[in-house]
Amino acid sequence: GAVVSQHPSRVICKSGTSVKIECRSLDFQATTMFWYRQFPKQSLMLMATSNEGSKATYEQGVEKDKFLINHASLTLSTLTVTSAHPEDSSFYICSAGPAGVYNEQFFGPGTRLTVL
Amino acid sequence: AQSVTQPDIHITVSEGASLELRCNYSYGATPYLFWYVQSPGQGLQLLLKYFSGDTLVQGIKGFEAEFKRSQSSFNLRKPSVHWSDAAEYFCAVGAYSGNTPLVFGKGTRLSVIA
Numbered sequence: 001g002a003v004v005s006q007h008p009s010r011v012i013c014k015s016g017t018s019v020k021i022e023c024r025s026l027d028f029q030a031t032t033m034f035w036y037r038q039f040p041k042q043s044l045m046l047m048a049t050s051n052e053g054s055k056a057t058y059e060q061g062v063e064k065d066k067f068l069i070n071h072a073s074l075t076l077s078t079l080t081v082t083s084a085h086p087e088d089s090s091f092y093i094c095s096a097g098p099a100g101v102y103n104e105q106f107f108g109p110g111t112r113l114t115v116l
Numbered sequence: 117a118q119s120v121t122q123p124d125i126h127i128t129v130s131e132g133a134s135l136e137l138r139c140n141y142s143y144g145a146t147p148y149l150f151w152y153v154q155s156p157g158q159g160l161q162l163l164l165k166y167f168s169g170d171t172l173v174q175g176i177k178g179f180e181a182e183f184k185r186s187q188s189s190f191n192l193r194k195p196s197v198h199w200s201d202a203a204e205y206f207c208a209v210g211a212y213s214g215n216t217p218l219v220f221g222k223g224t225r226l227s228v229i230a
Binding site for chain 1: 157160220
């Protein structure tokens with residue numbers, strides 16, 4: 001199957017700093033990527049849809065100025081958590097799928113963000 | 117509204133016993149259904165998927181799931197559980213076609229006892 005990578009896998013930062021998380025499709029092109037957040041012992045919640053060459057679409061309740069998404073190429077989407085606070089600590093997972101009829105999504109391994 | 121319900125938050129089974137994890141969905145279009153497993157601190161691993169054809173699908177690690185349209189269900193089963201199966205299991209639904217995100221259930225935590 002197709003491979004999606006994320007970097008870094010784990011990051012610890014101080015409150016008030018910004019953190020960038022990269023999501024890459026390694027062997028296919030993705031015009032759309034999805035960003036999910038997972039709090040401890042909870043399910044994955046969709047944060048936003050990243051669209052190559054255009055603005056991201058955010059789910060209700062997700063602050064677009066806090067979670068900046070850039071999908072500059074067909075293989076890379078970045079999520080920047082700006083002015084991070086302890087409540088932003090979470091597991092962030094991206095997914096992407098090759099263009100085609102069937103909706104096959106492949107998930108990255110996730111990024112564990114801890115804000116001190 | 118699109119939703120996935122996993123009624124059981126936590127299930128404990130004995131090693132060697134059979135397992136069934138329940139999943140019900142509500143989806144406005146033809147559903148594309150998945151089961152994922154997640155170990156603590158890890159990403160998602162796809163166990164199996166259904167989008168058409170035979171309603172009984174086989175997955176990895178000896179898991180299978182049956183799609184029942186009339187019941188809007190996609191229950192996951194395994195005839196004999198191993199201690200290594202202890203993990204969190206998520207059911208998800210997506211559109212049959214098009215590049216759309218998945219909607220996840222809240223998950224079922226499986227514990228396996230000796």
